[in-house]
Amino acid sequence: MPHEFVPAHAGRIAFFIRGQTPKIQRQWLIARLAERHREGAASLGLLQQLAVISGMSATDYARQHSMLPTLRVAAHEVAPALHGSVDRPEIAKFVGSRLHSEKVHLCRKCVAEDISHWGFSWFRRTHNLAGIEICPVHGDALHLVNNPDPFSLLPQHWIDLGEVECVEHESTSADEVKFQTRLQESYELFLDRDRPFELHSIYVPLAQRVNELGLRNSHIGKKPPLSDHVLSIAPRAWLARHWPKLCQKKPGAFFSSLDRLPLSTVTPGTGFAYVVACATLFHSAEDAALSLATPVARRAAVEKKPMKSQYSPEFWATDFLEVFNNCSGNVTAIAKQLRLDRSYVAKKTKSLGLPSFKGVSSSAKWRALEKFGAGASLVSACADEGVDPRHVEELLRIASSSLLRTVKSVKKDKQPRPLLKVLSNPS
Ligand SMILES: [Zn+2]
Structure with a gap:
């Protein structure tokens, strides 16, 4: 499920x-x-x-x-x-079967909905992330299962048996709900990934952000470290419950589990530390996603040649279209070929105004474009297909003969490929 x-x-x-x-x-x-x-x-x-x-x-x-x-x-x-x-x-x-939180949690409303829809309920990982006490769907306080073997029964059974306990705290304020929502959104960034970040590609954007905020990214120094920043942003009651050791540290002191995240160390942080850093350093999860997905140049010591992923503006304006066409607009395939993060490629493709191939086999707009590509005038091609020439002009602005070749090759495939949806789905 x-x-x-x-x-x-x-x-x-x-x-x-x-x-x-x-x-x-x-x-x-x-x-x-x-x-x-x-x-x-x-x-x-x-x-x-x-x-x-x-x-x-x-x-x-x-x-x-x-x-x-x-x-x-x-x-x-x-x-x-x-x-x-x-x-x-x-x-x-x-x-692979390790948990992320000490206790196992459920949301009573999710359970009720599961039962009414499926006839049974199941535990979700989004309810069982360290530091999360609120259901991301309902916004209700989660309940923990008070049984040493919570997976021996389904969530509904523990509710029926009365072996659940609400994790709502008297001190849960509106600020805290807002903070936990940001944590959840930051967790989503990680849950969506198919592999870990290469350490270099996560510490560099964090270090850049830390610098922008006037924090230090070194063991010692006059500027406050990231841990001080977290202490000033995260609700104190939440910190006291989930990171009591952090609350005990002195101002300015280096707190390794957080303050090493923007350093070029060899030991990655925990998921909890990264998510707290993202939720406090960036204005939103989208900002964090954009920063983390931005390709970063490798240090010369690690790789002698300048990183190809530091693609130049010329590349995006010219050669990228060829890659886009070769991959039939499939963002995952493009990301793989360019060795870039998929969400970065999706955003880049959208910002370049590249079209969605959705409906390439059936929509009048694409048929008109093909007729135009085959030699018909734009007016007659659009009249034949009954489409507004402006819509075809939009495609033509970024189209080229190679784009038309791609349309043909995509249409030849009997099996539909996963196609780009950037225009139809802006998120
Ligand atoms: Zn829920």
Whole structure:
């Protein structure tokens, strides 16, 4: 189910098969089930076994159904392996089913909606992120399960048994709700990723932002460190509950788990630290996303040649169209080819005014463009197809013979490709 994470999914499968089942027996049951789907799967980790049972690739499963994207936000390798990748099986095996918060939480309204729609309920990872006490959908305070084995039953059972406790605090203020909403939005940036950030590509934008705000990005110095900034921005009651050690530090003192994030260290921070930094350093999650997605030049010591991803304005104005066409406007494919973050490519494509290929096989606008490309006059091509010439002119402004070639090649494909939706879906 959407956002259901590894141990919760295992628990639900076991519950449907056998009812309430202790953890050890659940694991045995899942291993048997996975082995039935694929020989040898019993020796895999729980995450991979569930991927096998679900018929998904381990990497897709990890991205959508594990806490890995928030547990491994950054990695010090040059090209970090995908979450759940077979290149680093030990990560999926030993970290893939780990939780992000100490207790397991649910939202009573989500549970009620699940029951009325599906007849059962499930635990979501968006309710189980460190520091989050509010449902991102309903804005209600979450409830924690007061049972040592929360995945032996489904959320609705714990509510029925009265084994849940509201995490609402008397001190929860409007400011805190606002702050937690920003945290949630920042978490979304990470949950959406298929692999960790390369350490360099996250610490540089953070260091730039820290500099802009007049903070220091060094162990010592006169300027206040990031940790002081967090202390001045994050609601104190929330900090006292979730980061009591931070509240105890002296002004100006270096607090490694936060203050090393904008430094070129070799040890990445925790997902919780990165999300708190993003929520306090940037005005919004969108600003954070833009900054983190911006490609950064490598230091000469790490890579001698200047980074190609520091693409010049000329590149975006000329050669990029060729890449766009070769990839049929598929943002994921473009991002892969250019070794850039997908959301950055999506925003760049939109800012360049490149068209969506949505409806390329059926819409009158595209048919008129094709007729024009085949030699008809713009007026007659538009009249034939009954479209406003201005709409075709919009395409022509950025079109070229190569764009028309792309239209033809996309149309030839019987299987529809995932097409760019930047114009129809501006978000
Ligand atoms: Zn909810």
